[in-house]
Amino acid sequence: MVTVAVAGGGTGIGLDIVRAILATKKHDLTVISRSNQTSLASEGVNIKVVDYSSVEQLADALRGIHTVISCIPAYGDNTTAAELALLEGAKRAGVLRFVPSEWNSACNDIVDLYAGKEIVWNAVQGSGLEYTRFINGLWMNVWGPGCIRDEEEAIGAYKGRPAFAIDLRAGTAIIPGDSSQKVVVTRTQDVGRFVAATLDLPIWEAESHIVGDRLSFAEVVGLANEVCGKQLRVTEIHVEELEELLGGNLEVGERFYYQLLLSAALGRMDFDHLTNPLFPDPRPMSTSEYLKKHWTLD
Template identity: 35%
Template sequence: MSPSLSSSLLASINAASSQHTSEAGGYSSVILSRSSRAPTWLRAIDQESTRTTIRTVDYLSVESLVAALKGIHTVISVTSAIDGTQAQIQINILNSALRAGCKRFAPSQWGFGPKGWEDVATLRWGSQGVWDECTKYEGEIECANFNHGSFMNYLGHGIYPFPSESESDEATALVQLKKGGGYILGEDEACQGLQRQGPLTDQSGAFLIELKNGIAELPIKDDGQWPRITMTSMRDVGRFVAASLNVPKWEENMSMAGDTLTMGELLAHAEAVTGKKFKVVILKREDLEKRLAGLAQDDFIG
């Protein structure tokens, strides 16, 4: 998960939990950060800091984390350290949560579920040993993985023009972010912070399907059938996590699905919505394996 994605997911969870607080009462968010300065998106959804508090931490220091986690019930990690420390950071947070008396912990393993973490090598960079550590403390702290499939927001890339090269000043950005509930109207609102990292040939940064130009790259199974994919929007992930705070007991896998459909059905929906006949590149297993073999382990869509 890239730094942009982790911030975006945190924004979605925080916005959902803030809404949940106003509706049901009783919850507030404490954000652990290396910086005490509230990011612009956070000031847009909580200008007076009435629902959120920032506590500065050193993620490589258990003592720092223990102090910051005092009084916290549920710890939800969305860290994405791509410098090789991600797994250790997760273990540090878990051990610190135990010492601080926290009751629940969700490691930063947002994605495709147990089989994805086990079978996809590019997902192991930040998870090795983390869940094993979680299971050691069963009975002392509830741990859960939130599985959501692919982010549906990837389909929003390319619909709007490329962002301007010149960034707006902070005051203007704050106004725009307030209008969009933490996201700037347009592509940022549609994609909710997901970077243009997709491999499609039009350079749009889209993944699987590019609606504006009518192109797609879709995998097919060995038997010639379309595989199925689960997709969930970023905001719905946030709503699900916020709602889970009311669940009496967490399960090991807290799974959700905005929609589960075949790649063929996804293509049919795209063609129906746009009125276009898409140019489709079919990828077989050997095509995907060849691409994976040429990728660095930390080269993944986040």
Template identity: 65%
Template sequence: MVRVAVAGGARGIGLDIVQAILDTKKHELTVLSRTDQPLLTSKGIDVRVVDYSSVQQLKDALAGAHTVISCLAAYGSDTAAAELALLEAAKQAGTARFVPSEWNSACNDVVDLYSGKETVWKTVQSSRLEYTRFTNGLWMNVWGPGCLRDEEEALGPYKCRPPFCIDVGAGTALIPGDGSQRIVVTRTQDVGRFVAAALELPRWEAESRIAGDIVTFNEVVQLVKGICGKDLNITMLSVKDLEGILNGDNLDVGERFYYQLLLSIALGRTDFEPTLNSFCPHVKPLSVADYFRRHWKSD
């Protein structure tokens, strides 16, 4: 048993990771948060309110922690600065392991708002701490908005957001590329379970790649038809189409982020071979087909 500190563990994918670690009953948990979290405190979790601009405050909050897992918000220079402060505090506090906030794919050079992640990653690599970064592909939860059953579970941390690429409810699909590109898709709840399992590994690889399922968008379209009984109205955007959109000057930050994510998928950045699945064979992630059966199939 070790003490695990999760920065940003009160919401988003951090909350799924916290719950998965809690479910193992094997580790002590600290959650770093900018505000009090009475719901987590009621579960026996040690919540420490921190200012991410203060290395000293973060160092004090990490006292006794063996592993630090960052789930800080993914976007912008402020997040990178907070993560770098967290990393420095982890070093000063004498922690052994550090996980930077990634939770996506190898697209930091394509997506502007992820550029700070690369700065953090390079600093982590020179930190002399044991480290890994978790890569999990596209969140399966992005296909949950408007589902027929158990929407809270279907969405996980993907709440109050529109469907991404596949909108089952509206019967539409916006597909980057020609639909034949493989993509890794993983439920955030399963990401949490893999992270919790990885805490037991005696040694970490630099890259911990997770795959809930590996499919193509063409296969997903057929799954929606076969399981949900819906024919999707499909629009395809090639790499050239996406580059043309991104070369325009009329996109706001959110639109640019969206089309850059689509471009990264079309370029194959969400296609990789998993590594952590074989190290943690007892973790059985949900497939895309089972996700649609669980949340979208009408009885």
């Protein structure tokens, strides 16, 4: 049993991690939040409302905590400053382990909105705390919007956003780069379960890689046809075309979208060093299982 605090645990990937930790019935759990999370409080979670601009408040909230897991959204200078303050508060409070807010892949140098992640990662490495960052590839949940069964579960931490690259509701698919390039995809719920499992490890590696499935976008298109009976209209977009698009004047959301596609095309979402074998359970859901569960009525 460890005392663990999840910063940003009231929504998104943080909430999936909180749910997974609660399910273990092992750990003393605190959620650090800007607002009171009444629903989690009713489940026995200790809620600490903080001002992320105050290192003193954060240190007070984290006293007695063994492990801090950051799920602060990583977009913009304000969130970078908030996470750096969280790290400093953890150091002052005597926290032993720290997880920065990553939850994607090795593409911080490509995606503008992820630039702050690298600043935080460098600070974490020099903090003197034990640490790991979780690398899980693309969230499988990006293919949940508009599904025909259990949409809330299908979307998970990806709530409120459009489908990415492959839109089964619209019947379209964009394949970036070489159609044979593999990507790692992992459900956010499975990310949560693996994070919860790693709390029991006596020693952390600097990076923890989680793989739900590993396949190409073209293979996902094939599964959509085979499992769901959907014939998707496919558009291929090569690396050179993506780089040309990104050289233009794009609004922030478009730029983010194409930078993620470029990251996938360049193999930045592909890896094979796994944390998974450390844990025979939980077994993550495959893409085929995910499509069958949420895009068919069988």
